[in-house]
Amino acid sequence: MTANQEDAFEVLVWQWINAIPTGCVATYGQIAVLCGMPRRARMVGRVLAKLPPDTRLPWHRVINSQGRISNPNPARQLERLAAEGTLMINGRVRLATYQWTP
DNA sequence: TGTTTGACGGACA
DNA sequence: CTGTCCGCCAAAC
Numbered sequence: 001m002t003a004n005q006e007d008a009f010e011v012l013v014w015q016w017i018n019a020i021p022t023g024c025v026a027t028y029g030q031i032a033v034l035c036g037m038p039r040r041a042r043m044v045g046r047v048l049a050k051l052p053p054d055t056r057l058p059w060h061r062v063i064n065s066q067g068r069i070s071n072p073n074p075a076r077q078l079e080r081l082a083a084e085g086t087l088m089i090n091g092r093v094r095l096a097t098y099q100w101t102p
Numbered sequence: 103t104g105t106t107t108g109a110c111g112g113a114c115a
Numbered sequence: 116c117t118g119t120c121c122g123c124c125a126a127a128c
Contacts, residue, residue, distance in 0.1 A: 027110085027111090028109075028110055028111085029110065029111060029112095032110090039110095039111090039122085039123055039124085040110090040123080040124075040125095041110040041111060041123085042108070042109090042110050042111090042123065042124065042125085043110090043123095043124070043125070044109085044110080045108070045109040045110060046108075046109080046124095046125070046126080047109095048109055049108080049109055059109085062109080063109090064109080064110060064111080065110075065111055065112080066111090069109080070108095070109040070110075071109050072108095072109065073109090077109090
């Protein structure tokens with residue numbers, strides 16, 4: 001895969017995450033599929049990992065397929081989710097309730 | 103150039 | 116339910 005395609009994928013990831021409505025969530029794998037790159041959930045995570053701390057992207061709406069937080073700093077994400085009404089029960093989001101479907 | 107490391111996911115015990 | 120294992124793939128060693 002060329003560097004250009006990598007960049008394109010990164011931009012797509014930004015755009016799809018930006019499209020997640022307030023109060024909803026999406027999984028890493030889901031974002032990968034939406035970007036037309038199935039099996040690249042880890043790369044979605046890598047894109048998020050290099051976001052600047054002050055980004056306005058709603059990265060907190062991206063969780064793993066178990067409805068759990070994969071972010072190494074869960075407290076921040078938990079707070080942001082709670083702030084928009086996405087509640088976690090026993091450390092997990094009910095995907096059946098909150099998962100976004102475009 | 104070979105190995106390890108992740109903001110992953112699904113299968114299985 | 117939890118823990119383990121394996122496939123995944125670019126980056127960092």
